[in-house]
Amino acid sequence: MMNNATVATVLVLLYAGLGFATNQRKRAKLPRVGRAGPFGYAWTVLRSVLDSDGLVEEGWAKYGGKPFVLPSMSGEWIVLGPDDIEQLRRSDDTVFNAPERAKALFxxxxxxxxxxxxxxxxxxxxxxxxxxxxxxxxxxxxxxxxxxxxxxxxxxxxxxxxxxxxxxxxxxxxxxxxxxxxxxxxxxxxxxxxxxxxxxxxxxxxxxxxxxxxxxxxxxxxxxxxxxxxxxxxxxxxxxxxxxxxxxxxxxxxxxxxxxxxxxxxxxxxxxxxxxxxxxxxxxxxxxxxxxxxxxxxxxxxxxxxxxxxxxxxxxxxxxxxxxxxxxxxxxxxxxxxxxxxxxxxxxxxxxxxxFAVGSSRVTLKEAVISDGTVLPPGSVVALAPKPMHNNxxxxxxxxxxxxxxxxxxxxxxxxxxxxxxxxxxxxxDYIxxxxxxxxxxxxxxxxxxxxxxxxxxxxxxxxxxxxxxxxxxxxxxxxxxxxxxxxxxxxxxxxxxx
Known part of the structure; x- marks a missing residue:
């Protein structure tokens, strides 16, 4: 008979697997940090609970400061790079919206x-x-x-x-x-x-x-x-x-x-x-x-x-x-x-x-295009990564x-x-x-x-x-x-x- 920890782990894996299947359909075409495949996705989601910092640093090093996806228990974050900061800074909330994201996050x-x-x-x-x-x-x-x-x-x-x-x-x-x-x-x-x-x-x-x-x-x-x-x-x-x-x-x-x-x-x-x-x-x-x-x-x-x-x-x-x-x-x-x-x-x-591992987050209210030409569908959550940016x-x-x-x-x-x-x-x-x-x-x-x-x-x-x-x-x-x-x-x- 499974103990409580095993049951909890299975439920989290099922939850993460469902998130993987769902997000494959609607996610922007960007690389993802963490292990490959559905089980790798689930493992990355679990790891994000206590080591989002490590995942962000891993993704930053692997993709050279270019945008990548960070899976988490509360959904996916698109971690943007230095080339996208100015676009976020100028945002008037019609595309990259901060208040709605804050309501959803907190x-x-x-x-x-x-x-x-x-x-x-x-x-x-x-x-x-x-x-x-x-x-x-x-x-x-x-x-x-x-x-x-x-x-x-x-x-x-x-x-x-x-x-x-x-x-x-x-x-x-x-x-x-x-x-x-x-x-x-x-x-x-x-x-x-x-x-x-x-x-x-x-x-x-x-x-x-x-x-x-x-x-x-x-x-x-x-x-x-x-x-x-x-x-x-x-x-x-x-x-x-x-x-x-x-x-x-x-x-x-x-x-x-x-x-x-x-x-x-x-x-x-x-x-x-x-x-x-x-x-x-x-x-x-x-x-x-x-x-x-x-x-x-x-x-x-x-x-x-x-x-x-x-x-x-x-x-x-x-x-x-x-x-x-x-x-x-x-x-x-x-x-x-x-x-x-x-x-x-x-x-x-x-x-x-x-x-924080990621911050200054926004949610896209409509389709958006970031610096590398990637098209983000509505509902995408974007954020910046303070630690690697401040270590530049x-x-x-x-x-x-x-x-x-x-x-x-x-x-x-x-x-x-x-x-x-x-x-x-x-x-x-440069200081976010x-x-x-x-x-x-x-x-x-x-x-x-x-x-x-x-x-x-x-x-x-x-x-x-x-x-x-x-x-x-x-x-x-x-x-x-x-x-x-x-x-x-x-x-x-x-x-x-x-x-």
């Missing part, structure tokens, strides 16, 4: 409700425009919260000078608290029960969206509901954030906003104002986006700082201290704008530590080496357009961490400021090192197309004496 309608995508003002208006204009007032608030939160998250026992902590989970929780100082304000940002569930949402929703894509569309709401009832944190987070959102509604300070929720209330339709769970779900969704990726960057940054020679870490500290001193001792947006070394470190992390020696010298000051070295110091091009948040066809074109990540400016505020406070107050005997290059964890830092790796924080 399933916000299933997980949070149709109102998020029917009227996406929290992304299209708030994050792209109003929030960016309000960042100057939010930086001091986030800095104050970082100063209060960091000792809570790095508890050093009396009589000792250091603490060893699991880095990734700690940074995600710390980022969640600092983010929520901007999102809902104090004291809500210090509600540990809410923060716990909000972090769980960030940890659950992205992998669950990938798993849900393994199921037929009709079953996804049922599977998601069962997950929420048994393990899910989304409904609990929505319930717990509700009173804080209601407090912002009662405060009604849209004309002089002090939180991101105040900005939301400028545009929230009356039905959402009256239906608190709908508005709260939107805030939880926005919170999720503001937490997870920022936690990943912060974690990688601290690992890299722990690996750097002390004199290089001191260079970063000195620049941070000088920038703050130039603003009268206040860590504000202008001061953060002078953290050039830290900015370069973060951009190099984005280049070197890929967050034609673009980056010595790309296999992590150089924290790579982009600082390219600055002239004159504040020219060439200098701006080296910034962490600047979009380009935040996407390309008009669909570049709208929250990247907020995320960058928040990460820099937290890292600056940590750098000025702690030294970083690896526990004795621990790996200095902890292996990250990959699932489907996404990669996160090693969840078990620890770092030692030693309190510095500041004079």
């Amino acid at each position: 399933l916000p309608n299933t997980m949070f409700g149709n109102h998020l995508t029917d009227h996406p003002y929290h992304l299209e208006t708030i994050i792209r425009s109003d929030l960016t204009k309000s960042l100057h007032s939010l930086v001091p608030e986030m800095h104050e919260e970082a100063q209060l939160a960091i000792p809570d998250h790095i508890p050093i026992i009396s009589g000792q000078t250091s603490a060893t902590i699991p880095l990734f989970s700690t940074m995600v929780h710390l980022i969640a608290r600092v983010s929520n100082r901007a999102m809902i304000g104090a004291p809500g940002c210090r509600d540990e029960k809410f923060l716990q569930y909000q972090v769980s949402v960030a940890e659950e929703v992205i992998p669950m969206s990938q798993i849900l894509n393994w199921f037929p569309a009709a079953l996804r709401p049922v599977v998601w509901k069962l997950f929420c009832v048994t393990l899910g944190a989304k409904d609990r987070a929505v319930k717990l954030i509700g009173p804080y959102v209601k407090a912002r509604i009662d405060y009604a300070q849209q004309d002089n906003p002090s939180t991101i929720v105040d900005l939301l209330l400028r545009y929230a339709p009356e039905e959402e104002i009256k239906n608190l769970p709908m508005l709260a779900a939107r805030v939880v969704h926005l919170n999720m986006a503001a937490t997870h990726t920022s936690g990943i960057f912060t974690t990688h940054a601290l690992f890299e700082l722990a690996r750097l020679p002390p004199e290089q870490v001191e260079m970063v500290r000195t620049e941070i201290a000088a920038a703050i001193a130039s603003e009268g001792g206040v860590l504000n947006k202008t001061a953060v704008g002078k953290f050039y070394l830290l900015d370069s470190l973060l951009k190099e992390i984005g280049r070197f530590h890929s967050l 020696p034609k673009t980056y010298s010595d790309p296999e080496t992590f150089d924290p000051f790579r982009f600082t070295k390219l600055r002239t110091g004159a504040g020219t357009a060439a200098d701006i091009q080296q910034s962490f948040t600047t979009l380009s066809n 961490v935040f996407g390309i074109g008009k669909h570049g990540c709208p929250g990247r400016f907020f995320a960058a400021l928040k990460i820099k505020v937290v890292l600056a406070e940590l750098l000025l107050n702690y030294d970083f090192s690896f526990p004795e005997g621990a790996s200095h290059a902890p292996k990250p964890f990959s699932f489907n197309i996404f990669t996160v830092p090693n969840p078990t790796a620890k770092l030692v924080f030693t309190k510095r004496q500041r004079f």
Whole structure:
């Protein structure tokens, strides 16, 4: 009698075999990465769950950076090469559509409700425009919260000078608290029960969206509901954030906003104002986006700082201290704008530590032709591959080496357009961490400021090192197309004496 693992394997093989047969009929005439034949297709699909990165690198090397097909449990991705980036960047969504692909990939309608995508003002208006204009007032608030939160998250026992902590989970929780100082304000940002569930949402929703894509569309709401009832944190987070959102509604300070929720209330339709769970779900969704990726960057940054020679870490500290001193001792947006070394470190992390195997994906709404003349049928999913693109020696010298000051070295110091091009948040066809074109990540400016505020406070107050005997290059964890830092790796924080 077959055990559960055998049954699961057979079902996956049947699923993949069906995908192989179906996709042979409608796929563009492009080579496919992985083993040949139906069973090879099934094996490649299975491998993609935990090694999409490896498959993408294999396909890139085999086909010389030309388009190829990447099979996965949620369907086929057409991985495009450098010759196709400009076409995607210029896309106006009539052929290569980003919003529809995002809905299909992350399933916000299933997980949070149709109102998020029917009227996406929290992304299209708030994050792209109003929030960016309000960042100057939010930086001091986030800095104050970082100063209060960091000792809570790095508890050093009396009589000792250091603490060893699991880095990734700690940074995600710390980022969640600092983010929520901007999102809902104090004291809500210090509600540990809410923060716990909000972090769980960030940890659950992205992998669950990938798993849900393994199921037929009709079953996804049922599977998601069962997950929420048994393990899910989304409904609990929505319930717990509700009173804080209601407090912002009662405060009604849209004309002089002090939180991101105040900005939301400028545009929230009356039905959402009256239906608190709908508005709260939107805030939880926005919170999720503001937490997870920022936690990943912060974690990688601290690992890299722990690996750097002390004199290089001191260079970063000195620049941070000088920038703050130039603003009268206040860590504000202008001061953060002078953290050039830290900015370069973060951009190099984005280049070197890929967050996903494929990204900037689009779905073709009608027949499309790519650079090599291949005709893509409607419904084709196309994407770019950050890791091999960011390791291109034609673009980056010595790309296999992590150089924290790579982009600082390219600055002239004159504040020219060439200098701006080296910034962490600047979009380009050679640096696609935040996407390309008009669909570049709208929250990247907020995320960058928040990460820099937290890292600056940590750098000025702690030294970083690896526990004795621990790996200095902890292996990250990959699932489907996404990669996160090693969840078990620890770092030692030693309190510095500041004079």
